[in-house]
Amino acid sequence: MTNRSVIFFDIDGTLLKHDKTLPTSTKEAIFQLKELGHEVAIATGRAPFMFEDLRKELDIHTYVSYNGQYVVLNGEVVYSNPLNIDSLEKLTETALTNEHPVVYMDHEDMKANVPEHAYINESINTLKIDRFPTHDPHYYKGRELYQSLLFCREGEETQYEDNFKDFDFIRWHPLSVDILPNGGSKAKGIKKIVEKLGFPSEHQYAFGDGLNDIEMLSKITNSVAMGNAEESVKAVAKHVTKSVEEDGIVHGLQMVGLLSK
Incomplete structure (x- = not known):
């Protein structure tokens, strides 16, 4: 175990470029890490169904999704933290009054409380996924939702x-x-995985770029912010690599000594 580490990667702006493509250098680096015996995992705000193709392409079966609310280790759910449905129903009532749409999300699908809205179209389309929320205003009833x-x-x-x-x-x-549920974070989801795997803190690594990565990067011993990250994100990371557009994953892995130059 002393020679092995676990590395968590955010997706958008970290593994994927801004056009949502995966750099060849990043894919090669992931497989090099696996060949060296390291555990490679994903830590994302995305729903599981939003990065299924990426998991298949990279042969990754351990992930923290929904910013820590739905955690899977080697294909098995080891932790879930659903939203308070009563509070979500009250929030929806307020949102309807303000003409602010809401999308409900479980581990399998997402449904909107309105038939159509320009804000939903514009924001979801930036993810470049093959799934789009359909209309079901009662989707929150009788099921566990991990994010909205x-x-x-x-x-x-x-x-x-x-x-x-x-x-x-x-x-x-x-x-x-x-x-998200109050207090939920990628860091807490990651903790559930490292407790199961038994990696000491000095053998834990994380790469990220967004505001939802701040707690993860501030708590993981060997944290790396992407060069394209916001300054507040870079400020909490131990290291700062190049941007995702400049092969930042490979550079960062070499910088922390996980891959040779």
Whole structure:
């Protein structure tokens, strides 16, 4: 175990470039890590069904999804942290009054509480996935949801932050914020995996670029922020690599000594 490490990778802006393509150098680096005996995992805000193709392409079966709310180790769910449905129902009522759409998400699908909205179209389309939320305003009933999306302009989420303390709100697009269980994070999801695998802190690595990576990068001993990350993200990381557009994953892995130059 002393020669093996576990490495967690964010997806958007980290593994994938801004056009949502996977650099060849990154794919090769992932397989080199696996050949060396390291454990490679994903830590993302995405739903499991939003990166199934990527998992297959990289042969990765361990992941933290929904920013830590749905955690899978070697294909088996080891932790889940669903949203408070009563609070979500009240939030939806407020959102409808404000004409702010909501999308409900479990581990298999996502459904919108309105038939159509420009904010949903614009933000979801940036993910370049083959799944789009269809209309089902009652999807939250009788099932566990691990994340929801609130569609509003920057600054408009403050009224929800003030009134719905069961949730954390993290913006991922100018027109959309993630709704998460209060206190949930990638860092907590990662902790569930490393406890199972037994990797000591000095053999834990994480790469990320977004605001939802701040806690992960601040708590993982060997953290690496992408060169394209915001300054607040770079500030908490132990290392800063090149941007995803400049083979930042390979450079970062070499920088921390996991791959040779």
